[in-house]
Amino acid sequence: MKTLDRDLLHHGDIHWQLRSFFEFNRFTGTEIREIAQVSVPVYENEFWTSKQRDCHSLHEISYRACYKPQLPDFFIQRFCEAGDVVYDPFMGRGTTLVQAQLRGCSVIGNDINALSSILVGARLAPPTPSDVEDRLQTVKQSARPVLREDLLVFFHDKTLAEICGWKEYFADRKQQGTFDNVDAWIQMVCSNRLTGHSRGFFSVYTLPPNQAASVNSQDRINQKRGQRPEYRDTRALVLRKTRSLLADPLPRGYSRLKAVLHCSSADDTPAIATSSVRLIVTSPPFLDTVDYEQDNWMRMWFCDVSVNRGALWHYRNLDDWLAKMTACFHEFRRVLQDDGAIAFEVGEIRKGVLRLENEVMKAAIEANLIPECVMINSQSFTKTANCWGVKNNQHGTNTNRIVILRKRKQ
Numbered sequence: 001m002k003t004l005d006r007d008l009l010h011h012g013d014i015h016w017q018l019r020s021f022f023e024f025n026r027f028t029g030t031e032i033r034e035i036a037q038v039s040v041p042v043y044e045n046e047f048w049t050s051k052q053r054d055c056h057s058l059h060e061i062s063y064r065a066c067y068k069p070q071l072p073d074f075f076i077q078r079f080c081e082a083g084d085v086v087y088d089p090f091m092g093r094g095t096t097l098v099q100a101q102l103r104g105c106s107v108i109g110n111d112i113n114a115l116s117s118i119l120v121g122a123r124l125a126p127p128t129p130s131d132v133e134d135r136l137q138t139v140k141q142s143a144r145p146v147l148r149e150d151l152l153v154f155f156h157d158k159t160l161a162e163i164c165g166w167k168e169y170f171a172d173r174k175q176q177g178t179f180d181n182v183d184a185w186i187q188m189v190c191s192n193r194l195t196g197h198s199r200g201f202f203s204v205y206t207l208p209p210n211q212a213a214s215v216n217s218q219d220r221i222n223q224k225r226g227q228r229p230e231y232r233d234t235r236a237l238v239l240r241k242t243r244s245l246l247a248d249p250l251p252r253g254y255s256r257l258k259a260v261l262h263c264s265s266a267d268d269t270p271a272i273a274t275s276s277v278r279l280i281v282t283s284p285p286f287l288d289t290v291d292y293e294q295d296n297w298m299r300m301w302f303c304d305v306s307v308n309r310g311a312l313w314h315y316r317n318l319d320d321w322l323a324k325m326t327a328c329f330h331e332f333r334r335v336l337q338d339d340g341a342i343a344f345e346v347g348e349i350r351k352g353v354l355r356l357e358n359e360v361m362k363a364a365i366e367a368n369l370i371p372e373c374v375m376i377n378s379q380s381f382t383k384t385a386n387c388w389g390v391k392n393n394q395h396g397t398n399t400n401r402i403v404i405l406r407k408r409k410q
């Protein structure tokens, strides 16, 4: 992983950089939109591409509606110096945080679902593969009674007994106060190997990979495919995935950087100090497009976490959603340093008819943030979308639409 590119940072302001961008041989399209009586430039280009193969292996865990590491990296490289604090208030699998820490920044993360801290914390302080191998060999699991027989549609009974054994092991270690970063790593990897479409997962074939099917729908998949779960060796699969996640070298001192992770609603984060953050790169839940609780139900069961009813935002009504976004912007403004920046990604929803970025810009202006511009990264091919069975340029998110904001210097 290269260090931050000082030339990018000092080569001109963000407008100049976006207007003159020509890395993939396309000129930037520019228009001016009038939003809440403010003229806002909109820049469109292929600013990063799915064809780039330079993402660190540590990113390779699945999470619904995650963005590619190129997205936060684009802004980290342009707005930060090593040591600056980067914050993601809706961190999900932690793409922003892992990328920022790889670039030598300090990170603060937040997500209302405690599952996120499990997915992210382990990858911000990873053990070595040999530590993991040693631990996998030393953990003794007696034959555990199967806790949830309904899950036998996904798992062979011996695999499910191992999964339940892992659950019990983590609970015991936490109770004894001996749960360490190696345990945290194994828990994170297990939760990502639960269900999927290949023999690299604990389950029988199931799709989609990062959206656990319900028991009933898995039953139907099994009948349709004439399949029954076979035994999977959970230890061997955890070790294999560990080696692949840690295949790329980590920058010196990566694990010594101290990340702080919170589990609050993004609009109310009193534990984060005022004026402490240089850059926020984030994407909120887009109205009601994803039900994060339903999506993660099996991982949450495995990790023994739950979310209070209604805490995960899932709004059908645009005004309700915007009221929450405005509250968030007030909070983001509080935690930002003077002249700090926000890159706020919203997807293309309702087949592109609803320009969510315009609405978001209005909410941000209301919270007294300075609108810099809207940046649209348009791609002709989206691998993730194909894997979801979503036809590109017809449904779902095909572009990244990013609202760029600043906090005014006082």
Ligand SMILES: C[S@@+](CC[C@H](N)C(=O)[O-])C[C@H]1O[C@@H](n2cnc3c(N)ncnc32)[C@H](O)[C@@H]1O
Binding pocket: 063, 064, 065, 066, 067, 068, 089, 090, 091, 092, 093, 094, 095, 096, 110, 111, 112, 113, 116, 264, 265, 266, 267, 282, 283, 284, 285, 286, 292, 311, 312, 313
């Ligand atoms: C679009 S995802 C973020 C994905 C992330 N950018 C990544 O690459 O993994 C939105 C996240 O917002 C979280 N979330 C939903 N309601 C929230 C709230 N009120 N406060 C904080 N996080 C919330 C969800 O749990 C989900 O992880």
